[in-house]
Amino acid sequence: AQKVTQAQTEISVVEKEDVTLDCVYETRDTTYYLFWYKQPPSGELVFLIRRNSFDEQNEISGRYSWNFQKSTSSFNFTITASQVVDSAVYFCALSDIAGGGADGLTFGKGTHLIIQP
Amino acid sequence: DTGVSQNPRHKITKRGQNVTFRCDPISEHNRLYWYRQTLGQGPEFLTYFQNEAQLEKSRLLSDRFSAERPKGSFSTLEIQRTEQGDSAMYLCASSSSGGAPEAFFGQGTRLTVV
Numbered sequence: 001a002q003k004v005t006q007a008q009t010e011i012s013v014v015e016k017e018d019v020t021l022d023c024v025y026e027t028r029d030t031t032y033y034l035f036w037y038k039q040p041p042s043g044e045l046v047f048l049i050r051r052n053s054f055d056e057q058n059e060i061s062g063r064y065s066w067n068f069q070k071s072t073s074s075f076n077f078t079i080t081a082s083q084v085v086d087s088a089v090y091f092c093a094l095s096d097i098a099g100g101g102a103d104g105l106t107f108g109k110g111t112h113l114i115i116q117p
Numbered sequence: 118d119t120g121v122s123q124n125p126r127h128k129i130t131k132r133g134q135n136v137t138f139r140c141d142p143i144s145e146h147n148r149l150y151w152y153r154q155t156l157g158q159g160p161e162f163l164t165y166f167q168n169e170a171q172l173e174k175s176r177l178l179s180d181r182f183s184a185e186r187p188k189g190s191f192s193t194l195e196i197q198r199t200e201q202g203d204s205a206m207y208l209c210a211s212s213s214s215g216g217a218p219e220a221f222f223g224q225g226t227r228l229t230v231v
Binding site: 035037044045046091097100103104105107 | 148150152157158159160161162165167172173175206208210212214217218219220221222223224225227
């Protein structure tokens, strides 16, 4: 069985602060994908990034960066110089590769990020 | 292409009534998923289609729920004899088996059963 844990239910920071969202996962699969999605108040889940289990290279995209550590089963997400528009619920998700995605995504419960002006 | 489209956006129904939701995926995507999301939770997988074939169903999908994708394009999700516990956001997502694995989501249908 797969499980994704996002221990931080809500985080509130002041604009321009850096913030890290934690994600820990459990899976018996040897190959898998990890994802981060953003859900603004409008409700639509917006895809942010995907990582493969066999590629532990960290990634930076503008103000966003991701730290994937297979040894600790973690896939953390950092926003640098946060902005009010970053306020949303962020979800970490996991899917297997061998099954071809037939079981869909396993999501964490999400972290509600509040950026105060 | 404008992305995944879901209709209606909101639905209020009385307990015991049947409801049907529609999802139009991204046109070149052959994979389609339905998820349910309740307040304060992440989305939970309900069912998966590859083209017109329904290949996977979660145990969350009781016999009051049925989904179809008759021509491998749009999909419908029907809930019969709705219960208050069915109140949730129903999300549709699509992806391509031949391309990147990430799924793209619609804005969802929020169901309220009164």
